[in-house]
Amino acid sequence: xxxxxxxxxxxxxxxxxxxxxxxxxxxxxxxxxxxxxxxxxxxxxxxxxxxxxxxxxxxxxxxxxxxxxxxxxxxxxxxxxxxxxxxxxxxxxxxxxxxxxxxxxxxxxxxxxxxxxxxxxxxxxxxxxxxxxxxxxxxxxxxxxxxxxxxxxxxxxxxxxxxxxxxxxxxxxxxxxxxxxxxxxxxxxxxxxxxxxxxxxxxxxxxxxxxxxxxxxxxxxxxxxxxxxxxxxxxxxxxxxxxxxxxxxxxxxxxxxxxxxxxxxxxxxxxxxxxxxxxxxxxxxxxxxxxxxxxxxxxxxxxxxxxxxxxxxxxxxxxxxxxxxxxxxxxxxxxxxxxxxxxxxxxxxxxxxxxxxxxxxxxxxxxxxxxxxxxxxxxxxxxxxxxxxxxxxxxxxxxxxxxxxxxxxxxxxxxxxxxxxxxxxxxxxxxxxxxxxxxxx
Numbered sequence: 001x002x003x004x005x006x007x008x009x010x011x012x013x014x015x016x017x018x019x020x021x022x023x024x025x026x027x028x029x030x031x032x033x034x035x036x037x038x039x040x041x042x043x044x045x046x047x048x049x050x051x052x053x054x055x056x057x058x059x060x061x062x063x064x065x066x067x068x069x070x071x072x073x074x075x076x077x078x079x080x081x082x083x084x085x086x087x088x089x090x091x092x093x094x095x096x097x098x099x100x101x102x103x104x105x106x107x108x109x110x111x112x113x114x115x116x117x118x119x120x121x122x123x124x125x126x127x128x129x130x131x132x133x134x135x136x137x138x139x140x141x142x143x144x145x146x147x148x149x150x151x152x153x154x155x156x157x158x159x160x161x162x163x164x165x166x167x168x169x170x171x172x173x174x175x176x177x178x179x180x181x182x183x184x185x186x187x188x189x190x191x192x193x194x195x196x197x198x199x200x201x202x203x204x205x206x207x208x209x210x211x212x213x214x215x216x217x218x219x220x221x222x223x224x225x226x227x228x229x230x231x232x233x234x235x236x237x238x239x240x241x242x243x244x245x246x247x248x249x250x251x252x253x254x255x256x257x258x259x260x261x262x263x264x265x266x267x268x269x270x271x272x273x274x275x276x277x278x279x280x281x282x283x284x285x286x287x288x289x290x291x292x293x294x295x296x297x298x299x300x301x302x303x304x305x306x307x308x309x310x311x312x313x314x315x316x317x318x319x320x321x322x323x324x325x326x327x328x329x330x331x332x333x334x335x336x337x338x339x340x341x342x343x344x345x346x347x348x349x350x351x352x353x354x355x356x357x358x359x360x361x362x363x364x365x366x367x368x369x370x371x372x373x374x375x376x377x378x379x380x381x382x383x384x385x386x387x388x389x390x391x392x393x394x395x396x397x398x399x400x401x402x403x404x405x406x407x408x409x410x411x412x413x414x415x416x417x418x419x420x421x422x423x424x425x426x427x428x429x430x431x432x433x434x435x436x437x438x439x440x441x
Contacts, residue, residue, distance in 0.1 A: 121167030242268025400426025
């Protein structure tokens, strides 16, 4: 047994100043006084000095016993006054030495974020090795967080998780140049997203033909009921608005039969009752939804979607139409220059880019459908949410802007349309897609 006078032990000035709970320290002191010391502290010898590596609480407890002129036993022997049992770092087994060194380093206050992340990752590896040796279950992130931060709750566990992930990539110059763990983690997430898109793009192939798309001429509501669950990554759809749009005219003679459907509130509510739960069912576990709607119906749609399980963005997305001419009150104004969308998330699917909730696109050149949306608008929305190879649905596709938009981002689109004339326009759009030839990844 090695002992040293307590006065000869140095505590490094850069060792983290911990607040020692007086009641817990008193419990440890009493335990050592009554039952003896179980494990000696660990010291490192440096140029004749003995520096504490691990066991600061035990050292404090032993010093408190001596201050009260008490004594205690270690390894079957009663210690002389002020004598502290110790083990040299060089005398420990590899795993024990690793643990002692980590105890010393993790408690330092002058560690930068990279050193601290690396130290916590080393600790996680050590605890795994020790658990394997004992035949125990491997440690969890919560276990490591509790050890290094004193808590496994909320932000503490998340910060520990990020450190353990980032520590594996400190040889990446971009990660190493980050100013914080959070910044480094964001760099890794961006790189992961780019790599995933690249792999998906390669799996889809450079020649992305119209054969991947489907347009079906049928009743959308009946089709939704038969669609397999969890089929689509994104639902981008433009159903009836429930505002009597079928009375608005034929778009200056350009639309084939104007709005070829009833757009009454009753029809809208019947559609909502079926579409809302079915959209949630057929969306994948991680999915996005974009739903064009009239502003009056926005609260009702939001309520229904939330009831069915979606997380709904509190306010509508706004499509600004600078060149729009329609005036709901022709004799009193003003002109209507915008339309609204509901945006919702299933699961925790992240966006691929941060984009505004207000976007401006001129109305589409009319192909023969009174309410068609511009392809550029659809593509904008899809680029926020999809990677190559994803599946998208427009259950009320009209003349089919979903098809060229999805084709541009290399996604497979399904469109449902009951009106025969609009369906014909959508099919024609699909037929023209192969003329684009090879698309870049």
